[in-house]
Amino acid sequence: MYSESLNSYVSKPQMLNALKDKCTLGKKTIGTFMELGGNGTIECLARGGFDYLIIDAEHGPFSVETTAKHILAAEQSGITPLVRICEISRYNILRMLDVGAQGMIIPNVESVEQVREIVRHAKFAPIGKRGYCPTRTSCWGADVWAADGKSYMESCNRETLVIPQCETVGAYENINEILAVEGVDGIFVGPCDLSIALGIPFEFESPVLKKAIKEVLDACKKANKLSFIFAGNPETAKEYLSLGFDSVTYSLDASIFVKACNQAVIACKSE
Secondary structure, three states: OHHHHHHHOOOOOOOOOHHHHHHHOOOOEEEEEEOOOOHHHHHHHHHOOOOEEEEEOOOOOOOHHHHHHHHHHHHHHOOEEEEEOOOOOHHHHHHHHHOOOOEEEEOOOOOHHHHHHHHHHHOOOOOOOOOOOOOHHHOOOOOHHHOOHHHHHHHHHHHOEEEEEEOOHHHHHOHHHHHOOOOOOEEEEOHHHHHHHOOOOOOOOOHHHHHHHHHHHHHHHHHOOEEEEEEOOHHHHHHHHHHOOOEEEEEEHHHHHHHHHHHHHHHHHOO
């Protein structure tokens, strides 16, 4: 019985990040934040056509253990799992990567020094100083691509996305220097917090905010790095994609669900 279970195991030949591949090929991608939790939610988001989800460990109720389960559900459903950590620290970055996050969204970035710290924890040598250990990402070293330690580290460095958020004045003012840090794969613009930081809270049509967003996008294009941004409605999402963003993270699973429920109730009651 034991030998049969070993023979039935299918070892993955390589580590692949479908979201990164799509963006590299110039395909526009759409994701959403996961706040509700639950594997059923993940399956619905995947069936709904989203390219990726961001498990929100900053604002959502997710531990490392629950995140690991959600990542597995995402892998099985064919949707790329990213994680937004709650704060910049070795613990938060390393643990989420070890349970299989294919990308890290890092909030509240203020300085280039913080970004260097992020890369130090998230990337293996020679780019960073991530601690080495075979984890569930490679079935604890059983996958073909991870059999050699050096190959394992190279694959993780190549396929794991490190994406700081630009939602503070510090990140905005230092955006070119942040993008120049080796190991940074792109920037995630948070218009809500950025508008607050710029002194124009929720004034999304403000020329000040629009100028800042365009400057961050241009900096990403110049540095040949990925550009992500949040949008609260489809119209804004279309605008950002037309502007040139590689990806839009649309709304939250909870908000999408509430809106769909509301529309259904109204439709049922309409005469």
